Amino acid sequence: MNKQDIDAVLARIEATETGDGNPRIQAVVNRIVRDLFVTIEDLDIQPNEFWSAIAYLTEVGRNGEWGLIAAGLGFEHFLDLRLDEAEAREGVTGGTPRTIEGPLYVPGAPVTIGSARLDQDEQPGEILFMQGRVRGADGQPVADALVEVWHANHLGAYSFFDPTQSPFNLRRTIRTDADGRYRFRTRMPVGYSVPPGGSADTLLGLLGRHGTRPAHIHFFVTAPGHRKLTTQINIEGDPYLWDDFAFATREGLVPPVTLVNDAATLRAREAEAPFYSIDFDFDLHAARTGLPADRVERAHFEA
Ligand code: MBD
Ligand code: FE
Numbered sequence: 001m002n003k004q005d006i007d008a009v010l011a012r013i014e015a016t017e018t019g020d021g022n023p024r025i026q027a028v029v030n031r032i033v034r035d036l037f038v039t040i041e042d043l044d045i046q047p048n049e050f051w052s053a054i055a056y057l058t059e060v061g062r063n064g065e066w067g068l069i070a071a072g073l074g075f076e077h078f079l080d081l082r083l084d085e086a087e088a089r090e091g092v093t094g095g096t097p098r099t100i101e102g103p104l105y106v107p108g109a110p111v112t113i114g115s116a117r118l119d120q121d122e123q124p125g126e127i128l129f130m131q132g133r134v135r136g137a138d139g140q141p142v143a144d145a146l147v148e149v150w151h152a153n154h155l156g157a158y159s160f161f162d163p164t165q166s167p168f169n170l171r172r173t174i175r176t177d178a179d180g181r182y183r184f185r186t187r188m189p190v191g192y193s194v195p196p197g198g199s200a201d202t203l204l205g206l207l208g209r210h211g212t213r214p215a216h217i218h219f220f221v222t223a224p225g226h227r228k229l230t231t232q233i234n235i236e237g238d239p240y241l242w243d244d245f246a247f248a249t250r251e252g253l254v255p256p257v258t259l260v261n262d263a264a265t266l267r268a269r270e271a272e273a274p275f276y277s278i279d280f281d282f283d284l285h286a287a288r289t290g291l292p293a294d295r296v297e298r299a300h301f302e303a
Contacts, residue, residue, distance in 0.1 A: 006037055060199045064301075067103020068200040071246035072211060076100040086292045087285070092227075095137070095283040099248045101230050101296070102218060104158045104192075105150055106303050109171040116172040118149065118186035121165055125154035125187030127275035129260075130233075133180045134221055137286045141180025145223035147282070148173045151189040151216065158192070160303055167303050176223075185269070188276060189215045191240050204245065211245045214238035219282070226284040227294040233280055255280045 134145040150171040159165035194200040194211035204211045215235035261274035
């Protein structure tokens, strides 16, 4: 079909809208429909292809993999880049880089002050201690900040989604102490891969891509008067470090990992074996009006 004929059918469809609709939704939906009509025309999409796409979208809705696909197709990273740009336009630069939340956060983890032990289950994996400070834009430590942390186990599996782990294993909320410090003991995570045979796996396979993330630890850092930080750190040396299917690795989020094996420190930390240690500070921006929303509302799986 030529462009005028496509414009004519789109105009007929849009003309059925009354003033009662939501203008934002009208603008967004009409734009997406237009872009898809043009895609169907340009790529000569056949009816069988269209209906197989509908069946696929239906299946993804049923099996809850939209979050994986949003990450895997790069949408979630793209939204981060747009937030970075919007902040930079307002003069907000520097600080700890943001990176994607991902689909595996579960609200309601136990809260502790200053420190936490995340490996509540008996589980293998190298012991890891991670510690540091939350700081404000002025460089001063922030007391009473909330550091929400969640990550996968030695098999790349997250509690809640993996029913063999107890609820909230490897998930905690730590309130920083008077010096703005947090620390936790956990087990070294291993990279996550999308569920084999699932919708995300099928799609990525058809794209000739893998569905694996490098080992990482997620954080939300919140404190009154500061912008919420959503970020992750990656474990250096992971073969997928710069080949993340979700595009979340960023400069500044790959801290050095040191191995601690002197007997006195092991005893002091009550560690049964040599452990890894990561020092990492979170540098927040000051909250103020005129900046894009930092608290992203999205549906979560609920424990
Ligand atoms: C994850 O653990 C994750 O962080 C993302 C973004 C996608 C899938 C699994
Ligand atoms: Fe993750």
